[in-house]
Amino acid sequence: MWLVFIEKREGKIKKSSLETLAETSRRAEELDLEVAAVVVGSSFENLTPLWVQGAKKTYWLKGEDLEVYSPEIYAQVLYELIQQIKPEAVFFAGTALGRDLAPRLAAKLRVALVSDCTRIIISNGSLLFVRPVYAGKALLTLKLKTKPFLATLRPNVFPLKEIKDENIAPGEIIEKTIGLNYNGPVAKVVEIVREEGAELDVTEAEVIISGGRGMKAAENFNLLRELSTLIPRSAIGASRAAVDSGWIGHQHQVGQTGKTVCPNLYLAFGISGSIQHLAGMSGSKVIVAVNKDPEAPIFKVADLGVVGDLFQIIPPLKEELRKALAE
Amino acid sequence: MNLLVFVKRVPDTESKIRIAPDGQGIVEEGLNFIISPYDEYAVEEALRLREAKGGKVTVVCVGKEEALLILRKCLAMGADEALLIKDSAPESFEGLRVAAAIASLVKQRFPNFDLLLFGKQSFGADNAQVPAMVAELLGIPQVNVVVKLIIEGRNGVAYREIEGALEKVVFSLPAVISAQKGLNEPRYETLKGIMAAKKKEIPIIPIDELGISEDFLTPKMEIIKLEMPPTKKAGRIIQLPPEEAAKEIVRFLREEAKII
Secondary structure, three states: OEEEEEOEEOOEEOHHHHHHHHHHHHHHHHOOOOEEEEEEOOOOOOOHHHHHOOOOEEEEEEOHHHOOOOHHHHHHHHHHHHHHHOOOEEEEEOOHHHHHHHHHHHHHHOOOEEEEEOEEEEEOOEEEEEEEEHHHOEEEEEEEOOOOEEEEEOOOOOOOOOOOHHHOOOOEEEEEEOOOOOOOOOOEEEEEEEOOOOOOOOOOOOEEEEEOHHHOOHHHHHHHHHHHHHOOOEEEEEOHHHHHOOOOOHHHEEOOOOEOOOOOEEEEEOOOOOHHHHHHHOOOOEEEEEEOOOOOHHHHOOOEEEEOOHHHHHHHHHHHHHHHHHO | OEEEEEEOEEEOOOOOOOEOOOOOOEOOOOOOEEEOHHHHHHHHHHHHHHHHHOOEEEEEEEEOHHHHHHHHHHHHHOOOEEEEEEOOOOOOOOOHHHHHHHHHHHHHHOOOOOEEEEEOOOOOOOOOOHHHHHHHHHOOOEEEEEEEEEEEOOEEEEEEEEOOEEEEEEEEOOEEEEEOOOOOOOOOOOHHHHHHHHHOOOOEEEHHHOOOOHHHHOOOEEEEEEEOOOOOOOOEEEOOOHHHHHHHHHHHHHHHOOOO
16 A cells, blocks of 8 residues: 655645645556555545545544644654554655655654655556656656655646546545654744745746846836736746845745746746756746847747847736636 | 754756766766755854854764865854765765764764754755754754744744745754755855864764664665756747737747647
8 A cells, every 4th residue: 555645734635745646546556556645633624635636545643733733743643654554655745844744754764765756657566766856957767675665746747637526436534543652842833924925836836937137126026926917826936046136035936046846837037047947947848938138048948939028028918818818 | 052064065056967877876077066055054044043142063064075175165154163974975865874874973972962954955866855854863853944043042933934935933952954045145255264264174984983773874775877857849939029929929828838
C-alpha cells in the first residue's frame, strides 16, 4: 500500500494534495497496489475528492493536539501510523507544509526523501523518481534504497482525474484517535497573516502574469494586477530585478533565488530572461513574452514572443481579454 | 547567544551547468563556486542577533576543503569562528547524511547552543531537507522559510512563508530556523574584516571522526542519471502595432494554446 498525506487549508483539501493522490494512484495501479490517504485533525468537511482522485481508504487521525499544524507533532503521529500500517511509500504534496513536514518524518524513519518530484517512472517493477536540480537546469533520475519510499511531489505538475463525483463509491474511513507520545518542544502556528489581494501563490497559480525590469516602477505592477483580475486562478510574478528594486515583494519572485513554477501559462512583461529566471519558469506549459528588445533571451523559450512596448500593449490586451473571456 | 550557522558551497547561480560524462554529477572544472544564496541571510541574521544580544557566531560548512573560501567570507562578514566538516563525497542529493553530521557535531562540540540557522534550501540539491532533519535528530522545534525573526529571552516568534500568506509561529530555544529571502539584507565584507579573516584559523574535522552511525552514512539513493532538461523549441516572434499585437496574443491563447 502507498500512503498519501492530505493537507488542508481553512478546512478545504489542498489541490496539490489531490494532484499527488491522482498521480500516485495512477502509478500504483500499474503495480497493482492500493493507495490510502491520511488526514490529520477533525476539520475535514468532505472526503469525496479523495475517493475521486483514487484513495481506496482514508486514515483519519484525530486528537486534541492535531487541530493546528505543528511539524514536530504531525511527524510523530505519521511515524506512529506508518509503524502500524507499514506502507511501502509515503507521498506529500511539495507545498510549504509538505516541504516542512516530510524531511522531519524522513529523519525519524532514517530514510531518504525525494524532494519536488516531477515524474514517477515504473521500470521493471521498480520505482524511479525524476526531479529538477540546480533550480531546473538539470534533471535527476534516482532510485531509493530505503523503505518506505518518501517523496514530495511538485504542485501544478500532475493532472487531476476528471471523474464525476456520483460515479465514485466512497472508500473506507478508518478513524484513529492518537494519544500523543510526543512531549518535546514544538513550534506552534498562532496566526496566519494574509498578504492583501494575493489569494494565490505563484507555485499554485494556473496563470502567472509576471513583470521585470521593464515595468519601471512599483505602481506599474497595477497594470498586471488589472490583467490578473480578468484571468481566473492567476497570480502576479516578478523577476529578481523587479524584486530587488523594491517594486514588489520577494514572495512573487520567480527564478533560482525565488520560486520554480510550472503554470499553464506564463505571461512575461519586460523580463529579459536571465539564466536564473529561465531556470525557474521554463517548465511553464505555454510562455508568452512581451519585450522591447528583440534580442532578449526570454524569446528563446517563448511560444509567442511579442517585440514591443508593454505599456502600449497592455491596455488593448486588457480589452481583448475582456471581450474573449466574456464570450 | 550561542549561534551556529550552516552554509554550503554551491556553483554560482548565474553559471551554466554541464553534466559529467558518467551522468552522475556536474562538471566542476571552470565553474565559479559561491556560498549558497539563502545561507547569506542566515549568516546576516546571526550577526544581527549577536549585535543585539551579545554572544558568538560560529559558521560551519560540510564539504570539501575548497569550501574554506566561503567560510573565510563569513568570517569577513563578521562571524567569530568557522569550522569545516570535511566530506569529500560528491553531491549525493541526499539530506540525511549531512543532517546527521551536523547533529553529531552540535551534540559533541556545541551542547549549549541557542539557535541553529540555515538557508531555506541550498542551490543545487534544492532539497530543503537538512534543517528539518537536524531539528528532528536533536529533538528541537523548527521554523522553516522564515522572513522575520524576533527573539525575546528564551522564546522566539518567526514569520514563515506559506502559499500566499505568512504563518506566525511561536517556539522556544533552542531551535532550528531556515532563512528565506526578505529576512534581511546581507552585509558586504569590510576590508578590515577580510584582513582579520585571513589570520583566523579554521579547524577541519573529517566527517568520519564525528562518530556518525553507519546507517546514516550509507548511501540511501542511487543516482540513475543526471541530464539536461529537454530544450524548449523557440516559438514565433512577432512585431506589430500594439492593438494588433494584443489581438494576436489573445488569438494565440485561444486558438493555438487553447488556454482561454
